[in-house]
Amino acid sequence: MTVADALRRAEQRLRAAGVSQPALDAETLLRHALGCDRAAVIARRGDTLSAAEEKGFLALVEQRASRRPLQHLTGTQAFWRHDFVVSPAVLVPRPETELLVEAALRAMRGLTAPVVVDAGTGSGCIALSLAAERPDAALHATDVSPAALEVARDNARRLGLDGRVAWHEGDLLAPVAHLRGAVHLVVSNPPYVHPADLPGLAPEVRDHEPRPALLAPDPPYGIYERLARQSRDLLRPGGHLLVEVGAGMAEQVAQKLDAAGLPPTETRRDLAGIPRVVASRRP
Numbered sequence: 280m281t282v283a284d285a286l287r288r289a290e291q292r293l294r295a296a297g298v299s300q301p302a303l304d305a306e307t308l309l310r311h312a313l314g315c316d317r318a319a320v321i322a323r324r325g326d327t328l329s330a331a332e333e334k335g336f337l338a339l340v341e342q343r344a345s346r347r348p349l350q351h352l353t354g355t356q357a358f359w360r361h362d363f364v365v366s367p368a369v370l371v372p373r374p375e376t377e378l379l380v381e382a383a384l385r386a387m388r389g390l391t392a393p394v395v396v397d398a399g400t401g402s403g404c405i406a407l408s409l410a411a412e413r414p415d416a417a418l419h420a421t422d423v424s425p426a427a428l429e430v431a432r433d434n435a436r437r438l439g440l441d442g443r444v445a446w447h448e449g450d451l452l453a454p455v456a457h458l459r460g461a462v463h464l465v466v467s468n469p470p471y472v473h474p475a476d477l478p479g480l481a482p483e484v485r486d487h488e489p490r491p492a493l494l495a496p497d498p499p500y501g502i503y504e505r506l507a508r509q510s511r512d513l514l515r516p517g518g519h520l521l522v523e524v525g526a527g528m529a530e531q532v533a534q535k536l537d538a539a540g541l542p543p544t545e546t547r548r549d550l551a552g553i554p555r556v557v558a559s560r561r562p
């Protein structure tokens with residue numbers, strides 16, 4: 280089978296399985312199977328795959344057709360300026376979360392050696408992106424999942440950012456309570472999917488991503504209320520809280536932050552026009 284035939288066959292298989300970007304995924308899996316870049320795939324289009332290459336590639340395609348996330352097969356996801364290692368222990372970083380990084384960098388402008396906390400760090404994609412952009416910042420990150428923190432530590436090592444983020448296991452901001460009054464910025468992409476919405480999610484997300492990374496604990500918006508109350512204690516006057524929210528949640532979340540004493544300052548929309556980041560500030 281030639282490279283071109285393999286790509287065609289994979290694309291058909293993935294399309295039939297309901298995968299949303301079958302051609303792109305087929306090519307990504309082929310590059311992963313062959314260990315080569317896009318230019319090499321194009322250059323090799325007419326070449327015949329070895330038996331081992333063909334077997335390895337078609338096995339990956341079958342796994343993807345069973346709706347395993349592409350990133351669980353390749354092991355990485357690009358986010359901001361780096362490739363992050365991912366596993367079933369962490370949420371696959373999403374492009375919309377880059378908005379949080381952008382907003383955080385803006386909030387940090389003009390500050391020297393800012394103290395920053397990322398609550399619910401998962402793969403560490405937010406904390407490590409900020410650490411790379413701001414070498415002067417003191418970063419802390421928390422997560423309830425020890426397995427997620429292992430992935431985050433691994434990412435720190437791979438990105439040459441070992442020692443730049445202090446990793447803490449525990450609930451939201453509780454592990455960094457000692458920073459009371461010293462924090463310039465709290466940033467968080469907490470779990471916000473309502474359990475009733477779970478069945479409607481893509482199988483990749485519903486069946487393969489960690490539930491504690493997805494599902495909002497009861498009551499709805501409760502995690503934002505707790506985060507806001509804890510941030511109110513942790514932040515210095517003028518300090519910022521930036522949170523990612525699900526579609527349709529921005530207004531309610533802004534009210535919760537306000538009620539906790541952190542008046543909202545801004546809502547930012549993602550590329551689809553969905554309000555995605557709510558920013559607030561301690562007076």
Ligand SMILES: C[S@@+](CC[C@H](N)C(=O)[O-])C[C@H]1O[C@@H](n2cnc3c(N)ncnc32)[C@H](O)[C@@H]1O
Nearest residue numbers: 370372399400401422423424450451468469492
């Ligand atoms: C939506 S994921 C975000 C992961 C990463 N920050 C990102 O943006 O890709 C939420 C993360 O919060 C963690 N988490 C859930 N509840 C938590 C809590 N009460 N305290 C700390 N972390 C929590 C989950 O384990 C998960 O890693």
